[in-house]
Amino acid sequence: MGLPPFRILVSLCGILALTACALPRGGAVEREILRGTTDEETRDLSVVPVTRANVAVVAGWPLASGAGGLGWLNRARGPSSPMIAAGDRIDLTIWDNDENSLLTATEQKMTQINGVTVSPGGTIFVPYIAEVTVKGKTPDQARSEIQMQLDAILSSPQVQLVVTPGRQNSVDLVGGVAKAGTYPLPDRDFSVLSLLSMGGGVSPGLTNPQLRLSRGNAVYGISVARLFAEPHLDTTLRGGDKVIVEADKRYFIALGASGQQDLIPFPKDEVSALDAVSLIGGVKEARANPKGVLILREYPATAVRADGLSGPDRDRVVFTLDMTTADGLFSARNFHIQPEDLVLATESPVNGVRTVLGLFGQSVGLVNAVDN
DSSP states (O other), rough: OOOHHHHHHHHHHHHHHHHHHGGGSOHHHHHHHHHSSSSSTTTOOOOESSSSHHHHHTTSSOOTTTTOOOOOOOOOOOOOSOOOOOOOOOEEEEEEETTTOOOTTTTTOOEEEEEOOOTSSSSSTTTTEEEEOOOSHHHHHHHHHHHHHHHTSSSSEEEEEEEEOOGGEEEEEEEEEEEEEEEEETTTTTBBBHHHHHHHSTTTTTTOOOEEEEEEEEEEEHHHHHHHHOOGGBBOOOOOOOOEEEOOOOOOEEESSSOSSSEEEESSSSSBHHHHHHTTTOOTTEEEEEEEEEEEEEEGGGOTTTTSSOOOOOSSSEEEEEETTTTHHHHHHHHHOOOOOOEEEETTHHHHHHHHHHHHHHHHHHHHHHHH
């Protein structure tokens, strides 16, 4: 004998009540994330609403663990003339009309000395005047020095000097452009943007391209967009510099009831919380809680402050966004996402009820079928 329809219905409702909290979901409910954060003594999280009253305070906090950027160098204009360095190659042409010239034959009137490399000590060898210091001089200054010394042994010498830059007077454009390679410095006022132009421009397809300048043991960085926008940052290059253009490696994480669950790269230098919600495809209609968009961030221990004003009072902070109020939306636009933040769109608390009611409706249909 089968169970009466009423008892079947009661049994099914009991099963649904027991399993409602374990129904499949795409994310946590806000109260689950924030559970245990109200007890001052035992909590290990700090909960900070993103409001007009708080957003300016949070902006003054130290950087999070995954944040931190590279410094950059302002432009310092240099002379428009090049300067000879060790490793440069020098070609000399010397004219002398004296019939008894020490350097030229009677029918030649000139001699060429090509491919002379500037020594590590900064000198080159010139016949009859031995070592001549040329390092640190402009080509015209070096030519004048050589001609002056030749005047002591020749009646009316004329000197022509051509410099081919070596490694210390060149820069390397490593990648991220159409034509990577080693480029000689045409003068001492050669800037980063000039180098990018010589390299054929930034490669298309790079997300928020970043420029990295390696000089000695230091590395500097800036976005190409900012470099274009602020001409005073178009720094002057030095011999031996290495420049690379690469995609922005920063990202934040999107999870929960959003349109996208993935690592989201930064498309620009500064990404607001409102930008982030847009980048993750918004909060899913009829599933996400627009009052429960959370940003989870971890700070280094050195950033923790007892007052909770000059820094967070815990190293783990949950920022809460209410996307249903004007203040929440304006504040979200002024709140900056930091690299490796977790942006979590929590589930609406009514989703479980909706699911239970749906299953309940199916159960009623099943009972009706059994009853018939």
